[in-house]
Amino acid sequence: MKKDIILAGVGGQGILSIATVIGEAALNEGLYLKQAEVHGMSQRGGDVQSNLRISSDPIASDLIAKGGADLIISLEPMEALRYVEYLKPDGWIVTSSAPFINIPNYPDLDELKRHVESFKNHVMLDVESLAKEAGAPAQAANMVLLGAAIPMLGIDHDKMIEGVKRVFARKGDEVVAKNVAAVEAGYANGIKL
Amino acid sequence: MKHLLLGDEAIAQGAIDAGLSGVYAYPGTPSTEITEFIQLHESRRKTGAPIFCKWATNEKTAMEAALGMSYMGKRALVCMKHVGMNVCADAFMNAAITGVNGGLIVVAADDPSMHSSQNEQDSRFYGRFAMIPIFEPSSQQEAYDMMEVAYLMSERLHTPILMRVTTRMAHSRAVVITKDSEPQQNAMPVPENVKHFILLPAFAKQNYNELVEAQTVFEQEAVESTYNAYSKGKNPKIGVVATGIAWNYLMENYKEEMGYSLLKVSQYPFPKALVKQMVSDGAETIIVIEEGQPVIEELIPAYIPSYVKVLGRLSGTLPRVGELSPDCVRQALGLEPLPKNESDSIVVARPPALCQGCGHRDMYAALNEVAREYPSPRIFGDIGCYTLGALSPFHAIHACVEMGASITMSKGAADAGQHPSIAVIGDSTFTHSGITGLLDCVNSNANVVILISDNLTTGMTGGQDSAGTGKLEQICCGVGVEKEHVRVVVPLPKNMEEIKQVLREEIDYNGTSVVIARRECIQTLKRHLKAKKQQG
């Protein structure tokens, strides 16, 4: 088993929490893991990405090669497209449909969505609305996205839910329940393989 | 125990477990998390001896304090980003001459590709320059393990040790297995020979001779080190030398059937004997893969016969600049690129920006309006969040070089006849390297306005304590700026007219003035409010 994942978004959106949950579940499965993070300058509202690699065999490089990623998980549609060079030709894009517009020259949204849809393997969801419908706060949008990505991760749904529970356990039962609900909402609204 | 740690955190945990007594550091990406991890450890520590871990004012004060702790027989750690090595270079170079008593490790975190930096200088040059051993881990586990090995070696050979990491080691997470025994700090044996620490020429000459003699010992250690490994291949005509994390990119792409001779290097001085072995085993071409500048590639032709071709960043086999990637190493090994998607041209750049509600924004709004009232203003910026004032929408600064340069460059410009000559500097940068420059201004009554944009924190690196908080007016007056020309304003839209008036008055004053624009960083403000709410 080997999955190379690019997590993408805008500084402050919370891509690292997604990585934390996947990492927790992967380690619990006895898998190897490497995760290159972005700290520093680009966190100030710029584009951010993290390379997450999980595998049943030892992992060498911290970075994923171009054409090597199985999956892009993005909290923002343009940010998903920023890394398509890294995606395998038959790789998956799982992205939020909501644009984060903090630049004057943001591209036309409809055209942008058509570009995402031109990838055979894509899931594009309004994760914030789904979070709210599930009774979770908008900040749990990243957990909805994680839920939608579960079928492509190579880790069981139930194992991922256990991972969410462990990661949020110290924040209390209510926070755990809301985050689990958010993950389930993403899973239910995504694509089953 | 198993932990998922950043490279930086592995270094910190390694130092703690090796019996660290003090960490001295000034924040800087990608090194900051080392000290922050030790601070967190200290805030939770219930048993054992304390570890000193308060931020230093700059890298030079950090290096000197660590040398003092080492003098007293304790283990000390200094951490900084690569350009911090320039700031502490005097102390660092001379610490190699004094040698150490308690173990002393200097961690320099390099930033090739300049993700968050002004240049991509390679700290291994500093290690070579000072003639001390260097460690360059290839994995988080090595980073952890090396700390104890390096402390023992530092004490055994009486030398400071340089630990060099790069962004992808510092900021990448992997599982690290740690020791579980309670760390033991050193007792305090005074140095055997205090003359070693008195660098009068007569003593320094002797020390320097000892350091030169020690080079063979340092190199032998590197040849025998378990962190360096040579293996002869089935096809030994080609050899590959890979240092630090470059080894991982090699392993990512290496295929057993290539059969090349391989040399992994994670400890220096460069183990010449191993590359000579590679040549006597038949290498006619040697590919050198190293993160950063072509340090080894430049070095090895001197040790091997001239018929051996050396390929790397200088030969164009690898890119001359920027960090390595699995892709460029793949290409250097002669492999086809993986099939991939084309990049999508609809994607536009999303540069970092000042936060909404940040005080630097209001400061620049006022400064820009006032500057426009003069025919040719010059505004010298400095390093920090406020450097983003160079970008849209402000386009407010005309220079930004290194920490503290705003003040002294504005002085030089004023000396050359420029008016208005204005410096914009953050509070942490001001105490890091601005105070001495301000004294230069005062001593010649330079016609400058020094605008300190005081957000009460070291913002760019994530909000660490700032050394001058609560003391800036006193510092400026103490240095000799006239009290009536040390002005304080609050950068908020409602105060715009007042700020502009203060700026005009100080620009029109023929002498050195300081304007402090003070409002808390909105990121730290949010954190403080949240903490307050949690307390009830």
Ligand SMILES: Cc1ncc(C[n+]2csc(CCOP(=O)(O)OP(=O)(O)O)c2C)c(N)n1
């Ligand atoms: C010699 C050196 N050390 C450290 C850094 C890393 N660094 C860049 S900006 C900065 C903080 C600046 O803080 P401050 O001046 O208060 O400005 P703010 O970011 O808070 O606006 C630091 C530590 C550096 N670039 N150079």
